[in-house]
Amino acid sequence: MIRDVEKRNKNYNAYVEQVTPKASCLKNCIKAFITGGAICLFGQILIELFKNAGMAKDEASLWTTICLVLASNILTGLNIYPLITTWGGAGSLVPITGFANSVAAPAIEYKAEGEVFGIGCKIFTIAGPVILYGIFSSWIAGLLYLLAKLWM
Amino acid sequence: MVFVKAFVIGGLICAAVQILMEKTKLMPGRIMVLLVCSGVVLGAVGLYEPILEFAGAGASVPLLGFGNVLWKGIKQAVDESGFLGLFKGGFTACAVGVSSALIFGYISSWIFKPHMKKK
Numbered sequence: 001m002i003r004d005v006e007k008r009n010k011n012y013n014a015y016v017e018q019v020t021p022k023a024s025c026l027k028n029c030i031k032a033f034i035t036g037g038a039i040c041l042f043g044q045i046l047i048e049l050f051k052n053a054g055m056a057k058d059e060a061s062l063w064t065t066i067c068l069v070l071a072s073n074i075l076t077g078l079n080i081y082p083l084i085t086t087w088g089g090a091g092s093l094v095p096i097t098g099f100a101n102s103v104a105a106p107a108i109e110y111k112a113e114g115e116v117f118g119i120g121c122k123i124f125t126i127a128g129p130v131i132l133y134g135i136f137s138s139w140i141a142g143l144l145y146l147l148a149k150l151w152m
Numbered sequence: 153m154v155f156v157k158a159f160v161i162g163g164l165i166c167a168a169v170q171i172l173m174e175k176t177k178l179m180p181g182r183i184m185v186l187l188v189c190s191g192v193v194l195g196a197v198g199l200y201e202p203i204l205e206f207a208g209a210g211a212s213v214p215l216l217g218f219g220n221v222l223w224k225g226i227k228q229a230v231d232e233s234g235f236l237g238l239f240k241g242g243f244t245a246c247a248v249g250v251s252s253a254l255i256f257g258y259i260s261s262w263i264f265k266p267h268m269k270k271k
Contacts, residue, residue, distance in 0.1 A: 025170075025171065025174045028170055028174065029167040029170045029171060030167070031170075032163075032166040032167050032169070032170035033163035033164065033166060033167040033170075034163065035166065036162050036163050036165065036166025036167070036214070037158075037159040037160065037162050037163025037166070037210075038159070039162065039213060040158045040161070040162025040163070040207075040209050040210045040213045040214070041155055041158050041159040041162070041209070043158065043162075043209035043212070043213040044154055044155050044158035044159075044208050044209035044210070045155065046209075047208060047209055048154070061209075061212055062248045064209065064212075064213075065248055065249050065252065066252045068213065069249070069252040069253050069256055070252070070256055073256040073257060073259075073260045074260075076260065076264075077260045077263060077264030078264070079267045082267075088166075089170050089173065090166050090167070090169040090170035090172075090173055090183070091163070091166040091167075091170070093166075093169070093180050093183060093184070094165060094166045094169050094183075094187060094214045094215055094216075095162070095166075095213045095214050095215070096213055096214075096215065096217075096218065096249060097213075098180075098184070098215070099184060099215060099218070099253060100252075100253045100256070100257070102180070102181070102184065103253040103254060103257040104253075104256065104257040104260045104261070107257045107258060107260060107261040108260055108261045108264050108265075108266055108267075109266045109267075110266075111261045111266065112266065119258065119261050123254065123257055123258065123261075125181075126180070126181045126184060127250070127253065127254070129181055129184075129185050130181075130184050130185055130188055130215075131246070131250060133185045133188060133189055134185075134188040134189065134192065134218065134219060134222050134242070134246065135222070135242040135243065135246075137188070137189045137192040137193070137219070137222075138192045138219070138222035138223050138225070138226045138241070138242045138245075139226070139238055139239075139242060141192050141193070141195075141196040141223055141226060142223075142227065142229075142230050142237070142238045142241060142242075143238060144196075145196070145226070145227060145230055146230050146234065146235065146237075146238065149230070
């Protein structure tokens with residue numbers, strides 16, 4: 001009986017392996033490279049524009065963040081960002097625009113479920129974990145830094 | 153030249169993450185958490201600042217840069233206010249990114265209609 005189950009699982013896994021579409025890893029990487037590169041290039045163009053307008057480096061990159069997030073929101077709302085994600089894979093996920101998309105998309109998608117439990121909860125579906133673990137890991141790093149400073 | 157650097161380094165980071173996704177089949181949410189935490193670690197050991205210096209937006213736009221910003225905020229806050237800084241720096245550093253994402257995301261939910269997911 002157990003042998004049968006094992007055999008069945010093995011066959012099933014082989015079947016899944018067979019029917020899963022095999023996308024070429026190299027091709028996807030090139031697509032991710034182009035997409036991610038293009039978004040970063042756009043960011044760099046914005047930084048240079050803000051610098052030319054007389055801003056300091058830090059200020060310019062904060063303004064760039066706001067512009068990228070806004071652009072990502074508009075593309076998400078017009079349903080264009082999912083197309084970029086389909087083509088660009090990680091290239092659309094890794095930049096800050098991917099984070100903005102992961103905030104805006106569920107907020108738009110779940111608004112029918114209400115202000116609090118629809119938008120309010122779902123807006124943090126991805127942002128929540130990112131903020132939690134980002135804050136926590138930086139807290140740990142800061143604690144180690146503080147201890148190192150006291151000890152030195 | 154800065155534009156070429158931003159394109160190449162930003163692209164390389166995304167391509168590396170694409171390889172990671174193909175090999176491990178991790179979900180996008182986990183990838184983002186992983187990137188931010190890696191950014192904090194890379195920042196804390198002092199590896200990220202040189203990349204940022206070299207690549208500009210190529211290093212600041214990916215979520216790794218977000219992690220690095222968190223670390224820089226914590227470090228500055230600890231330098232200024234010691235133990236209390238541990239509880240100040242993180243949110244101060246990520247304030248612009250997170251606030252803009254949340255505020256614009258919420259406004260978007262007023263303006264745009266839900267789309268059926270095309271599969």
